[in-house]
Amino acid sequence: MSRTYSSSSLKPFLKNCPKALDFYQSGTPVDRTDLDRGVCAHAILEYAAGRTFHSREEIEKLADDVTAELIAHGRAFRGEPQPPLVPESAFEGRDLAVEYLMMTDVPRGDAEVELWMDAKGGHDGEARYVALVDLVYRTEIGEEDDTLSAIVVRDYKTAWSTGPDETETLQMRGQAALAALHYPDAQVIVREAVNVRTGAVYRSETLRDEEGEAQLALWRENILRLCDAADANAGARMARPGYGCLSCWYADRCEDCLSAMQGDDLALAWVTAKARMESLQKALRKAAKDRDLKVPGGVAGYRKKASRRPSEYAADVIIEYSYGNTGWNEDRVKGLLMKLKPGVTQIENFAKASFERGDVRRDDFLDAALETQQVARFGVWNDKEENNEK
Ligand code: SF4
Numbered sequence: 001m002s003r004t005y006s007s008s009s010l011k012p013f014l015k016n017c018p019k020a021l022d023f024y025q026s027g028t029p030v031d032r033t034d035l036d037r038g039v040c041a042h043a044i045l046e047y048a049a050g051r052t053f054h055s056r057e058e059i060e061k062l063a064d065d066v067t068a069e070l071i072a073h074g075r076a077f078r079g080e081p082q083p084p085l086v087p088e089s090a091f092e093g094r095d096l097a098v099e100y101l102m103m104t105d106v107p108r109g110d111a112e113v114e115l116w117m118d119a120k121g122g123h124d125g126e127a128r129y130v131a132l133v134d135l136v137y138r139t140e141i142g143e144e145d146d147t148l149s150a151i152v153v154r155d156y157k158t159a160w161s162t163g164p165d166e167t168e169t170l171q172m173r174g175q176a177a178l179a180a181l182h183y184p185d186a187q188v189i190v191r192e193a194v195n196v197r198t199g200a201v202y203r204s205e206t207l208r209d210e211e212g213e214a215q216l217a218l219w220r221e222n223i224l225r226l227c228d229a230a231d232a233n234a235g236a237r238m239a240r241p242g243y244g245c246l247s248c249w250y251a252d253r254c255e256d257c258l259s260a261m262q263g264d265d266l267a268l269a270w271v272t273a274k275a276r277m278e279s280l281q282k283a284l285r286k287a288a289k290d291r292d293l294k295v296p297g298g299v300a301g302y303r304k305k306a307s308r309r310p311s312e313y314a315a316d317v318i319i320e321y322s323y324g325n326t327g328w329n330e331d332r333v334k335g336l337l338m339k340l341k342p343g344v345t346q347i348e349n350f351a352k353a354s355f356e357r358g359d360v361r362r363d364d365f366l367d368a369a370l371e372t373q374q375v376a377r378f379g380v381w382n383d384k385e386e387n388n389e390k
Helices: 007-016 018-025 033-047 056-073 087-103 164-168 170-182 210-231 243-247 255-262 266-287 314-323 330-340 344-354 360-369 383-389
Strands: 110-117 129-143 146-157 188-195 201-207 293-295 298-300
Touching: 007 018, 007 170, 007 210, 007 243, 033 056, 033 087, 033 110, 033 129, 033 146, 056 087, 110 170, 110 210, 129 170, 129 188, 129 210, 146 170, 164 170, 164 188, 164 201, 170 188, 170 201, 170 210, 201 210, 243 266, 255 266, 314 330, 344 360
Parallel strands: 146 188
Antiparallel strands: 110 129, 129 146, 188 201, 293 298
C-alpha cells in the first residue's frame, strides 16, 4: 500500500532505522517532553507572523495565551487533534519564543502552510509527500532596478546545534521543491532556517533557471524514491541497531536494541545500552516525579541534597579577602582572576554580558581570550561526522 509521507514520518526511517518507522506508523506512544517544547515555540512564532510588538508585555501576552490553549487542548496536525502539551515543556518553548521575538520580528506571510506533491511529482493525483512549512513569505531579491521575485520557506529550529547545513536537509530541500510546484511565478526559491535560540538565520537560494529547475526536480524525485523505500515491508521492517538508536523514541521498548545490547560486539553493545539507558532514565524521572519507585534493596526517586552555590555576598567577600585595605592594581586583579581559574563557560558568559549580540568586539574578545587545542575525546560519532573529519 502506498502512503502519504511527511518529513516527520520519514525521519524515523532515515535517522533511526526501518523498524522505527513501524513503531511510528503503528502509533506507539512516545515521550513528548522534548517534542512539546518545539511545538509550543513554533505555535507562538506562527501567531506572531507579520506582527510588530512594542513591548515585552505584548509578546508575553500572546505567548501566554497560545501556551495556555496548547496545555489545555493540544494542537491539531493535518486536522488530527493531538494530545495537550506537557506543561513544563510548553513553558520552556514559550520562553524560547518570547526571547526570540524580543530579538526580531517575524516577517508577514502565511504560517503553517501545507505543500504537497503526488506520486509523479505533480499535483494531479493524491498526496504522496506533504510538507508543513512554518512560514512562507514573498520577497524581492537583488538591487533596486534588478530584482527577482522570491518565495521563502522558513523553518524554525529550537536545537542549539542548528547551523548553516540545516538548509541542506531533506526536509528543507523538500520544502523548496514543493514550493516550486505551488508558486510557479516565483523566480527564486529561498530555504531559510532560523535558530530560535541564537536568532541566527541561514539561507540558501535556488534560482529557477534551467539548472535550478533540474535541481528542484531531482529533490522531488529523491523524496519520492525515499517514500517508495519506506513503503517496503511495512509492519515487518528490519531493525538496524546502531548509532540511530541513540535518538530513537522507541529504544526503551525495542527488542532488537535489547538483543544488540547483550551481544558480543562491544561497541554496538555500548551504544545500544547507552540509548536504552537514556531512554529509560527519561521515563523513570517522569514516573518518579511524585512517588518513589521501589527496587530490591533501594528506591529510585528524588531526594533533597545540600549543594553549595555562591551567596549574594560572594563578590564582596572575594574582593575583601583578596585585597583587604591594600587596594587595587593590575597585577592584583590578574592574580585574583587566575585564582578563580575562569573556564570557557565563564569567559563566554563575560563576552555575552559585555557585548551585544552581533557586536564584532564579542568575536574579537573571544578570539583573543580562547585558544583552540586538539584533545582526544571518547564517544560515539555518526558516519557523517566521521567523513567530515577525514
Ligand atoms: S531502538 Fe534502534 S533498532 Fe530499535 S527501532 Fe530504534 S533505531 Fe531501530
